[in-house]
Structure formats: structure tokens, C-alpha cells
Amino acid sequence: MNNTYLTCLLFLILVSNGFSQEIILQGNVTDQNNETLPFVNIGIPNKNTGTVSNENGSFKLKIPSNISEKDTVAFSYIGFKTLRKSVADLIRQQGKSIRMETEENQLAEVVLETKKFKNRKLGRTGKGLGFMHFNYYTAKEKEVDDRLSKEIGMNFKLKNNCRLEKFNFAISTNEFEKLKLRLNIYSLKDGKPQKLMISDNIIIEITNEETGWKSIDLDPYNIYLKKELDEFLVTLQWIESKKSKTKSKFFAIPASKSPLHKTYSRQKAMDEWKSQTGSLSMYLDARCSR
Structure with missing residues (x-):
């Protein structure tokens, strides 16, 4: 047989x-x-x-x-x-x-016409008092190794045309010897994530249980966002991990209550998005038109 x-x-x-x-x-x-x-x-x-x-x-x-x-x-x-x-x-x-078959880049090229720029920080630049955290996996979840593709992130408001220079996020807890996350940027419409706004896979690698602030250089990716976008979502997607110990499972980003922002998450690729008011310790360094 x-x-x-x-x-x-x-x-x-x-x-x-x-x-x-x-x-x-x-x-x-x-x-x-x-x-x-x-x-x-x-x-x-x-x-x-x-x-x-x-x-x-x-x-x-x-x-x-x-x-x-x-x-x-x-x-x-x-x-x-x-x-x-x-x-x-x-x-x-x-x-x-x-x-899979390749597809022509559908993202329109954005050109910032003004020559006057101002450096701005978009998002939450502090870690808070350490009372609140957004953990990827909870103590009740037993199959952390099988939970690839989970995403968490936060919305950002856009008042001017901006070129994104750096992405920064804080890590409060990390029990992993090696971890890879993918940075995704989505447009938002009526509070719901829509299409991806980037044309590159931006992979972030974290090793040796690293904590504190982590900065990612976005300059090579030429990410321009126009103010007509009004609002967008930045997420970190879990794509690969190696535990430090057999029972390791915790990786968290500082969080806080905030009526001005929303946190977004989905358990799996293609899953439904869930959102709630609040913010994460993540921000963007950007050059924006005045």
C-alpha cells in the first residue's frame, strides 16, 4: 500500500x-x-x-x-x-x-513636496510605572510554540505628511533566547485595519532575553505616509521563537490606559481583529511636513 x-x-x-x-x-x-x-x-x-x-x-x-x-x-x-x-x-x-505568484507593487509612490520638515515623535514614548503590560501569551496558554502569527499593535494619528525614520518599542518581560517579530503597518478605516502600507518584510530579531527599548531603522524602506491617511496601525507579529527554558512563555510590552489610542490584536493570521482603548509603549521617529 x-x-x-x-x-x-x-x-x-x-x-x-x-x-x-x-x-x-x-x-x-x-x-x-x-x-x-x-x-x-x-x-x-x-x-x-x-x-x-x-x-x-x-x-x-x-x-x-x-x-x-x-x-x-x-x-x-x-x-x-x-x-x-x-x-x-x-x-x-x-x-x-x-x-505563489509575484504581484506588481500596488502601493502608490508618495512624494513629500515641501522642503520644510520637522522631526516628530508619534506614539507613546514612556514606559509608565510598570503596572500594566500587554503580554503576547498568558499563563493559561499551554501551546506557546504553536501560536505563531499572533499580532498586537496600536493606532497612530497622522496630521501631516511624514517619512518614517525609526520604530521604537519597549520590552518589559522576555523569557526567550531568540525571537523574531515582523513589523506591519496597516491603513485604518472606521477603526478597522485595512491594507498593508509597506512593500517590504521588516523582520526584528531579539536575542538573549533582551528587555528595555528596541529601535528599528526604517530609513532603508522609504516609508512615506500622507496626511489624508489620517490614522494607521502599527503591529508586531510573532513569527519565530526559541525559549530560554522549557516553561518560558512570557514576552510583554508596557501598556497604559488612554482614551486617545486603541490597542489591536488578533490570535492568528487571517483572524478577526479585536480592539480596546489603551496604548502601548511604542513610537515612531518621523520627519513630517510643517
Whole structure:
């Protein structure tokens, strides 16, 4: 009995009877030239089911028993067309490569016409008194290693045309030997995140349980935001981690109550966003028109 026969048999059983228990879909993501794509967002929209591929393009996606074989899994990556496949298709393709196609950059070039700039800091520049924190994972969550792709962030108001120079955020707790986060910037409409406003993967690497302020140079990415945007969202997405100890799970950013800001989070790639009033210790150094 060969592997192809077993895969087909498994598919027929699942389609006929539904998922009686959690299954795991595996594969790897590549481009048209079979080059692997690291840290691709993979998930079922609004179903709290998602992950990211690792640095070699490989992924493991847990499919809980409440998911149907007809549900759609989306693959999303900067610079590539979003790919959608049914759970049934992925079961048939178990272990095979998922190929994504490149897409022309859809972000319009922004040119700041004025030559008069002023250096500004957008966001919360202090860490507060240390009473409040936004932790990625709580003490009740047991599967931290399987919770890739979670995002948390904060909204920013925009009153002028700005070029982003640096992103800064504070770390109050860190129990990880190595951690990679992806910086994402989204437009906001009616308080809901919309499309990505950047055309590069901006990966932040944190090592040796580092805490305190962390600064990321944004100058190479030429990120220009026009004041018509009015408001935008900056998030940090969890894409890879290595614990310092077996029971390590805590990584937190200082937070505070604030009626002027909102914090945003989603548990998995493609999941629903949740928001609440408050702010995180993160800010942007920017050069803005007067």
C-alpha cells in the first residue's frame, strides 16, 4: 500500500465523515522559481486557525475538528498574489510545495513636496510605572510554540505628511533566547485595519532575553505616509521563537490606559481583529511636513 493510496484514502474518509479530531496540514511555500518563501501568513479567515511558514518556507497548520474540508486557507505574502486553497485541496497536496505568484507593487509612490520638515515623535514614548503590560501569551496558554502569527499593535494619528525614520518599542518581560517579530503597518478605516502600507518584510530579531527599548531603522524602506491617511496601525507579529527554558512563555510590552489610542490584536493570521482603548509603549521617529 503506497503513500499516494494512503493519502487518497485519508482524503475520502475525511470528506465523507468530516474531521473527527484535529489534523495537521504540512507543506512548504515557494515562488515560481521554486525559491522558498519565509514567514508567509497562512490561515483560515476569521476562524482562529493560522500560522506562518518558517525561514525555510515549511509550515504546519493545525486544523481543529470544527473546520470543514470546504473551508478556505489563504496564503498571504508581501509582493505576491494572495493564494487560496480549500482544506480538501491541501489534504490532497499534503507534503507538496505551495507555489505563489509575484504581484506588481500596488502601493502608490508618495512624494513629500515641501522642503520644510520637522522631526516628530508619534506614539507613546514612556514606559509608565510598570503596572500594566500587554503580554503576547498568558499563563493559561499551554501551546506557546504553536501560536505563531499572533499580532498586537496600536493606532497612530497622522496630521501631516511624514517619512518614517525609526520604530521604537519597549520590552518589559522576555523569557526567550531568540525571537523574531515582523513589523506591519496597516491603513485604518472606521477603526478597522485595512491594507498593508509597506512593500517590504521588516523582520526584528531579539536575542538573549533582551528587555528595555528596541529601535528599528526604517530609513532603508522609504516609508512615506500622507496626511489624508489620517490614522494607521502599527503591529508586531510573532513569527519565530526559541525559549530560554522549557516553561518560558512570557514576552510583554508596557501598556497604559488612554482614551486617545486603541490597542489591536488578533490570535492568528487571517483572524478577526479585536480592539480596546489603551496604548502601548511604542513610537515612531518621523520627519513630517510643517
